[in-house]
Amino acid sequence: MNILTRSKKLISVFKSSVLLDRTGVLRSVCSVPKARKDLCLPPLFTTNVPSCQHRHHLSTLNLDTKRLYSEICTESDESTKSTGVFREESQEMESDSSALNQRPPEKFTIDVLVSLLRQENAVDICVIKVPEQITYSDYFIVVSGVSPRHLRAMALYAVKVYKFLKKEGAPNVKIEGKDAEDWMCIDFGDMVVHFMLPESREVFELEKLWTLRKYDEQLKSMPTETLPEDFIYDGKVTK
Amino acid sequence: MALSLLSRSLAGLLVESSSITHQRTFSVSAVAAAIQKMTRVRVVDNSSLGNTPYHRAPRVIHVYTQNGIGKVGDKVLLAIKGQKKKALIVGHKMPGDRMTPRFDSNNVVLIEDNGNPTGTRIKVPIPTHLRKHEGEYSKVLAIASAFV
Numbered sequence: 001m002n003i004l005t006r007s008k009k010l011i012s013v014f015k016s017s018v019l020l021d022r023t024g025v026l027r028s029v030c031s032v033p034k035a036r037k038d039l040c041l042p043p044l045f046t047t048n049v050p051s052c053q054h055r056h057h058l059s060t061l062n063l064d065t066k067r068l069y070s071e072i073c074t075e076s077d078e079s080t081k082s083t084g085v086f087r088e089e090s091q092e093m094e095s096d097s098s099a100l101n102q103r104p105p106e107k108f109t110i111d112v113l114v115s116l117l118r119q120e121n122a123v124d125i126c127v128i129k130v131p132e133q134i135t136y137s138d139y140f141i142v143v144s145g146v147s148p149r150h151l152r153a154m155a156l157y158a159v160k161v162y163k164f165l166k167k168e169g170a171p172n173v174k175i176e177g178k179d180a181e182d183w184m185c186i187d188f189g190d191m192v193v194h195f196m197l198p199e200s201r202e203v204f205e206l207e208k209l210w211t212l213r214k215y216d217e218q219l220k221s222m223p224t225e226t227l228p229e230d231f232i233y234d235g236k237v238t239k
Numbered sequence: 240m241a242l243s244l245l246s247r248s249l250a251g252l253l254v255e256s257s258s259i260t261h262q263r264t265f266s267v268s269a270v271a272a273a274i275q276k277m278t279r280v281r282v283v284d285n286s287s288l289g290n291t292p293y294h295r296a297p298r299v300i301h302v303y304t305q306n307g308i309g310k311v312g313d314k315v316l317l318a319i320k321g322q323k324k325k326a327l328i329v330g331h332k333m334p335g336d337r338m339t340p341r342f343d344s345n346n347v348v349l350i351e352d353n354g355n356p357t358g359t360r361i362k363v364p365i366p367t368h369l370r371k372h373e374g375e376y377s378k379v380l381a382i383a384s385a386f387v
Contacts, residue, residue: 134386135367176375180353185377187370192377204359206381218360219384222285225362230261 108165110139110191116161117143120154123198128210138190140210144198148181151195155184162188273333274299274309280317280347283329284358284382289349293320297347310335312372317347324357325350327379329365340366340387348379356382 105112110127117125123144130140145151155175162173177184182197183204194206209216274280279296282289289297300323301316302309309315309328317326326349330342349357354375361379364387369376380386 136370136380136386140381176377177354180351180355183355183378185375185381187377192381194377194381200355204382209360209382209384213384216360216384218285219362222360222362223290 105165108162108188110141112161112165113141113158113188113191113193116158117141117154117193120157121146121150122154124201126207128207130210134213137187137192139192140206141191141193142201142206143193143195144201145195148197151181151184151197155186155193155195158186158193274313274315274328274331274345274347275302275307276300278345280315280326280328281344282317282319282326282349283346283363284348284356284361286349286356286358288319288322288324288357291320311339311366312369312374312376314350315347317349319349325352327376329361329369329379330363336368339368340364350379354378358382360384 114125114127123146124142126142128140128142130137143154145154159173159175173186173188175184175186182200184195186193186195196204196206205216205218209218272278276299278299280299282297297317297319299309299315300318303314303316309331310333311328311330313328315326315328317324326347328345329348330340330344330346332342332345334341346363348361351357356378359382361383362385364385365380365383367386369380
């Protein structure tokens with residue numbers, strides 16, 4: 001067994017542990033899901049993997065990304081399923097899932113991120129396109145959550161999907177603000193996401209700042225700094 | 240009549256000269272070192288702790304790096320208004336890497352222990368190379384209004 005399939009299995013093992021917690025769908029799909037759940041939970045290097053489990057993991061890998069596709073392409077019609085393995089699982093999913101013939105999202109774009117956030121029941125998703133003059137990022141996203149645990153779960157899921165979809169050479173992404181419960185951020189290079197609780201969102205008003213750059217109210221209410229009378233320009237008075 | 244005109248113009252001149260900032264005739268170069276213990280810093284966010292006047296300027300009492308030298312992006316401990324507060328350095332007078340901005344004052348943004356900024360807006364320009372540093376700077380960059 002080569003390293004690639006083993007690493008894929010690792011990812012799928014990790015993913016299936018998350019998926020089995022979330023969706024009750026998979027239970028009907030594979031014959032022995034509950035027993036496998038106990039195996040899946042600690043991430044293991046499984047050396048002797050039965051073939052059925054292999055197929056199950058492959059399907060869960062695809063299912064996880066399929067959950068994303070169904071959010072992305074909701075309008076496309078149901079198309080013919082390609083392989084027999086996926087047939088049962090896709091029937092359990094929502095009727096509008098037709099992602100099998102759709103290409104998987106190869107890049108972690110803004111659409112992927114927003115659909116992921118919608119899936120996670122994020123409250124008040126605000127995506128702001130940052131103008132070209134500000135060389136910070138392309139998109140600035142502010143998201144609220146129900147509780148600190150919800151924010152943490154959303155952030156971890158976003159990082160997980162990013163790691164799955166990224167190319168080999170791309171840098172990994174860090175969650176900033178892990179010890180602050182009410183504000184977490186992730187910087188994906190061309191996108192920045194902020195997960196905040198509604199209270200801190202009200203205090204900071206990031207959307208207002210990033211939409212009205214100079215004309216923001218809090219900026220205007222800051223007193224303009226004036227030089228004091230005895231200020232001596234060009235150098236400091238040494239003691 | 241001529242006298243009164245003269246006196247009026249003279250009075251105007253006197254008033255103007257006191258409001259112009261004094262200029263020296265010789266150049267003075269300040270000691271340009273990075274931020275270390277006992278440096279006085281300028282708090283640039285709109286927090287009440289940083290902006291209320293106090294008879295002592297905020298001073299650095301500890302720099303959280305291996306050597307005690309603080310550059311852009313390092314955390315420091317300040318003594319402000321008789322209390323200790325953590326802060327993040329966002330600009331110093333010492334010239335840094337090529338093509339990175341150098342500021343005329345040692346600027347600092349107040350931060351809580353969990354990394355959240357104390358103020359809500361920053362008017363002073365913030366260097367964008369903060370983003371490439373290792374550390375949690377997205378929050379400070381998010382409340383900044385101007386980038387350099």
